């Protein structure tokens with residue numbers, strides 16, 4: 001599932017210009033290839049001490065697969081592990097999202113935010129930052145996996161639940177945040193509808209997520225390259241598992257169908273490495289490359305072994321080849337990263 005000719009950006013470029021976050025013009029490659037500015041290993045990323053904030057221990061399932069730990073409420077159905085290594089990667093990834101949206105936690109124009117939901121909060125890193133920044137706001141982070149820390153701001157609570165079930169929150173929210181949940185849900189339209197239903201009038205839903213379709217504008221990515229094949233297999237396996245990976249660009253339409261208004265959809269780019277000339281995209285590419293290098297096995301493992309029938313050795317060999325493509329600056333490839341938000345009318 002790869003394309004060399006994206007065109008959906010055109011429609012939305014006005015919104016991105018206005019907010020100065022998205023940049024939909026084709027990226028110019030850096031012919032210099034000197035990345036010394038970006039190799040100092042600066043790390044603003046600190047892994048959170050994670051511990052189990054268990055609500056119903058008896059309902060939490062833990063599954064081991066080829067040395068990785070999958071955990072979740074009722075059934076460990078999420079396709080990625082949530083073990084310590086993956087939790088560190090999620091925190092690292094959160095930092096990239098934050099950089100991508102100009103070091104902000106949200107772009108929706110929030111005014112009165114009494115109650116906020118972080119849907120699929122993972123380690124809770126966004127929810128903690130948001131609760132710190134808005135001490136007057138009650139923040140709730142919900143996730144399948146009990147992987148959130150205990151020591152959190154007093155205005156933040158975590159709940160363990162499956163967001164694919166009927167939501168049972170006793171009160172509605174003024175803002176619902178959904179970050180990097182691609183591949184987490186079988187039925188995205190239903191998820192968006194529940195978000196709409198559980199917002200107060202004038203409340204905002206905001207998605208910050210990656211469209212897992214690999215793209216290239218200048219023909220430098222052969223259709224038989226490992227990176228293209230890796231994506232094709234990912235989509236094939238995820239579809240077999242029932243968790244489609246192609247839903248993010250469709251979210252804007254789902255939001256309109258659910259009743260949202262004032263929808264703003266902003267695409268920007270995650271280059272696969274430091275190939276672009278532009279400094280901002282070069283920096284994002286550096287982090288993105290590391291993120292996928294790190295996640296090459298965790299993202300692939302369950303999908304390829306359980307749903308495509310690969311052996312663990314085949315997965316590891318292919319993941320190594322995928323990592324080599326991630327480092328190849330001759331491949332001017334990127335993913336679209338989307339911020340999409342909208343308001344529930346009065």
Ligand SMILES: C[S@@+](CC[C@H](N)C(=O)[O-])C[C@H]1O[C@@H](n2cnc3c(N)ncnc32)[C@H](O)[C@@H]1O
Nearest residue numbers: 078120121122143144145162163164179180184
């Ligand atoms: C890639 S992580 C993103 C975490 C967090 N939003 C972030 O950006 O750091 C996806 C998260 O979704 C959670 N998840 C997957 N399916 C879920 C479901 N049905 N209900 C609640 N959480 C779910 C996983 O446990 C995991 O923590």
